[in-house]
């Protein structure tokens with residue numbers, strides 16, 4: 001941990017390995033740092049709760065370093081469907097959001113952000129409208145997990161599907177995954193961790209070459225270059241052919257099924273032809289497709305698909321022997337569903353209340 005004038009640390013313990021904690025706190029031998037690391041992984045929010053450390057050491061750490069965590073929860077919104085959205089205020093005053101989604105079987109998935117805002121500009125996504133402010137550190141990513149766990153208990157899965165494009169912040173995301181999956185720490189299986197990308201080909205190839213072997217999800221949305229470029233500008237840099245090659249390379253290494261995601265709008269990519277294009281693009285891959293009805297963002301020029309349209313779309317995919325999952329609208333009531341994150345970026349903006357979300 002490095003000190004800056006005024007005594008506030010600029011690297012926080014929640015993103016460090018035991019060896020790094022050793023170095024940051026000036027310990028030697030690893031015993032004390034392993035104790036602290038163990039407490040952080042269990043979700044300790046301050047030095048005072050680390051009861052197997054001598055009281056004098058806890059007091060010293062608290063007085064020298066102040067806070068254990070770099071960020072704090074600024075606001076929380078609970079949806080009727082059980083989802084919970086947190087707005088997290090970061091150390092520089094900017095903000096991100098994270099969401100806890102609970103499925104009907106009780107599985108709890110933490111949807112974490114990797115950037116403040118997002119530079120990718122997908123036209124159907126609220127976060128994409130905000131632009132990009134900065135990358136998050138591993139500490140800021142993991143603290144989202146800890147805040148959600150504090151409120152909802154055991155978390156079974158983590159998805160990097162919140163604000164930002166995780167493969168553009170791969171260093172910090174990798175570090176966070178290393179700590180999430182460390183058996184001496186949180187101990188989550190890599191199979192329970194998913195990185196969702198809009199299709200950053202160099203990042204996919206880097207992940208294939210160097211790991212970690214997490215599950216990969218790719219937001220495809222359309223399998224026609226012109227339409228996809230219109231909806232997802234990333235396609236102008238890495239088109240559908242080069243994207244597919246990178247996914248085949250990833251699959252060769254991991255031998256895991258990839259999840260293809262498609263946000264379906266009523267008026268742009270919800271036609272039978274769009275479904276047939278998706279089916280033929282996906283077929284060479286070992287992949288399942290999650291189709292998600294576009295979650296309404298006020299002011300965007302899209303329409304919500306009807307239930308009948310979604311059913312017909314799914315039938316075409318299934319008719320091509322593709323496994324289709326229709327994702328539910330979890331978190332919608334608090335603007336916490338897919339593509340809806342991004343109320344705030346900066347300290348001078350406030351998160352809307354449940355009432356203002358309902359009016360929007």
Ligand code: SF4
Pocket residue numbers: 118119120121122125126127128129162163164165197198219339
């Ligand atoms: S969909 Fe993902 S990659 Fe695209 S703008 Fe939104 S957050 Fe960024």
